[in-house]
Amino acid sequence: MSNKKSPDKLALLAPQGNNIAPILYEDQAKIAKKFITAIVEGEIDPVKAKIYLKSISDTIKAITDNYAVKELIIDKAENYIEGSSKDFRLMGATVTITQKTTYDYKDDSVWSDLDAKRKSRERFLKSIPEGKEVADADTGLIAIRPIEKLARFVKISFKED
Numbered sequence: 001m002s003n004k005k006s007p008d009k010l011a012l013l014a015p016q017g018n019n020i021a022p023i024l025y026e027d028q029a030k031i032a033k034k035f036i037t038a039i040v041e042g043e044i045d046p047v048k049a050k051i052y053l054k055s056i057s058d059t060i061k062a063i064t065d066n067y068a069v070k071e072l073i074i075d076k077a078e079n080y081i082e083g084s085s086k087d088f089r090l091m092g093a094t095v096t097i098t099q100k101t102t103y104d105y106k107d108d109s110v111w112s113d114l115d116a117k118r119k120s121r122e123r124f125l126k127s128i129p130e131g132k133e134v135a136d137a138d139t140g141l142i143a144i145r146p147i148e149k150l151a152r153f154v155k156i157s158f159k160e161d
Helices: 007-013 025-040 046-064 067-080 109-127
Strands: 087-090 093-096 133-135 142-144
Antiparallel strands (some): 087 093, 133 142
16 A cells, blocks of 8 residues: 555546536546545545545535525426426436425324334333343333444534634
8 A cells, every 4th residue: 555645636526627527427436436546545645535525525515405506407407308208318317307295294293292202212222221121111011222333434524714
């Protein structure tokens, strides 16, 4: 493994000026492999790479979550649709105009009660000592502690100065 650190390697994906080169589907795996190899071989500091990638991710999220941008994307995508189709191909991607329905149950008292009971049950189960079984006072059933799954990761946050 190489010990050399090349700060300019971090610019593998950086846009140049106002030009953001489109990354086509066919190029994604190649770019990812090149970036991964540079990290694994020590050409890029992995923590700096994580910060850089988090910055890219946050930037993309800020753009794609913007209401005006979302509406413009939908309006423009509708111009590409032919006939009764709901999708089209562009730049190596299939673009589909779709919709998703979500429901907010918080105004339903039965749902709210069930949700509160679920949360209470979760707290109870987590309070059981590891390796112990406890009889549930309400049901008489034996309750055991849930299996814990621990995931280690590095969290990146950006603070405004």
